Amino acid sequence: MKKYQASDLEKICTEVLKGYGVKEEYAKTAASVMISANLRGIDSHGVAYLPIYVERIKRGVVDPKAEPEILNETTNTAIVDGKNGLGQVSAVRAMNLAVEKALSANVGLVGVRNSGHFGMVSYYTMVAAKRNCIGLAMTNAPSSVAPFGGMEPLFGTNPLSFAFPVRNKPHIVIDFATSAIARTKLRNMAEEKKEIPEGLALNKDGYPAKTADEGYKGVLLPAAGVKGYGLAIIVEILSAVITGAAFTSQVGGLVDDFTRSQNVGHFLGAISIESFLPMEEYYNRMDQFIETIKKVKPMPGVQEILYPGELEVYNEAIRESDGIPVADSVMEKIRKCMADLNLQLNIEGV
Template sequence: MPDIECYTFKSEYLQHFIEEVFKHYGVPEADAQLASDVLITSDLRGIDSHGVARLHTYFGLLKAGRINPKPKIKILREKASVATVDGDNGLGLVIGPKANAIAMEKAEKVGSGWVSVCHTNHFGIAGYYPLQALKRDLIGWAMTNTTKIVAPLWGMERMLGTNPIAIAFPGLKEPPIVIDLATSVAAFGKVEIAKREQKTMPRGWCINDRGLETIYADEMIEGGALLPLGTDRERGGHKGYALSAMVDILSAVLSGANWGPFAPPFTLQQSMPERSVGKGIGHFFGAMQIDGFIEVDEFKRQIDDWIQTFRQTKAAPGTSGTIIPGDPERKAEQIRGEQGIPLLQPVIIDLLDISRQSGIPFKLNKAN
């Protein structure tokens, strides 16, 4: 295939394409809109690894019948503030927002809501979900286990996922604090980006299939593993490992999903685990009413003060100074909302392939 120039696309154009692809493979219109919103939010916020770059994988799984396009979500167990939801093997991009909504509704009724989810699939960026809680003046939480790609501390094989955690706190005049992080040193999507851009990775991210540190994406992908946040014992790798274990247990053991190395793969190229200990992968959502702890406006004023205080931190040499969690994503959202979303050549090739197979137009057009 000839080289293709990288293009910048308006978010509305990409979101419409995503929505049409999901609808083409049987996802109902309202669910397709929801799923496209999750993906385009990732791209707008500069998290290129979890946006439209993931569409080809969802497309492949739907086409192969590995994801149910019309799931019937059901609550398996429930009390006033907690519930377990079965996602009926639906798109995580649909199951996640609906389960998160249950958590938020419970929070508004009884002060807090906590929902574990089984029988679901990859749910996009974890940060999407607490952003929805902010719209209701709630503190929101989200986490999920994922396909094994991370070695536990002092291990040399894949046993855990990147298992992200997200939480958000609303400000009054300041923008919200939005924390969204993988419990591995880096998200696997960043390894994929390094491969696409033919760049090496920082030391301490990965090991190869012999358990040795590597800076080459191909060596990690072909039998290696990511490392837990902190990398090794001396730099706090035990803490990243423990956080990943926490996410795995809350998301999967608590819900009845597959935990640890038994989580099903997110791509068709990956082999299924040798056994199943549950259903699908798992998510965990939480929402808390602020006024059960403190007056809402007082909390927001304190968040503003917290942000302003930390912004005044003396800058370390060679840096522009302390950032607040969520700052880079907000900046990206402003720029990309105005200028469009840039896509690398391999992502464009994937989208053109989806277009060819589905018949849904995708045009390389400067007007996009």
């Protein structure tokens, strides 16, 4: 495995997407979301998705020319029609709109329909956190997770994120799938022929899957039983039922169905902190809050209690300087995308 500079990978993603008809501004947006995932250590949702987006554009199930359109707008809410373009483009548009509404009217909540996979959810909540808002974001996804007690897939892995700005330290950024394991991670483990512990997935007969492959071919379980099940329902209703997007088994596949669009939905929101308390007071209280977390005695083997978002900023610092490791198998697929376009960018890893 070689390491690549973030700026080089960003250039590749931008140029490849442009080569397939995405306009420069939108290609840069999608590239920025992918690279941010890699920088933060979420390699499952970074540049590895570029060849999949390209394939979906080539097969005509993602429209590279799509322009998101704002529908049903009120002071605090809106619905964005993603027009079946790249999910990153409509989600960034929707979050910017939510932030503008929050800054002028305290809260902004924006739903998105007719969208596609949008990658790492926290990219969008951090947009809000950078502008004195609390950000929230979620998306539904292709059916792969059983409802509690079931053995058939119904929900997507339905991730959600919240971001809370913090002064002079990493923001608190919570971002995870509501399934016991993200599907992309299980797929990667299946490719590596790994075994999995009980509680992540069932095999196709409804019994605990022993290998990632069995689990990937079977059904994923919700995280923490009824709790993840409840969260998956929240995400599905907010992202899809009320936005007009496809829900549960109507959602089109991402990596295993290239015959139709996905029509996933997203839900993005921003809450203006100053509508609750002055920023200075908020930051002081957040400092005190974090101090209470940090003071807890760590269990044996743990050096320091971290808060969500801290590790990711640590990863960013290392990867900004040392480069981003990209699996050879992923780079091979990316180079194929470049070769198909005759793109010669002369980028080598170390």
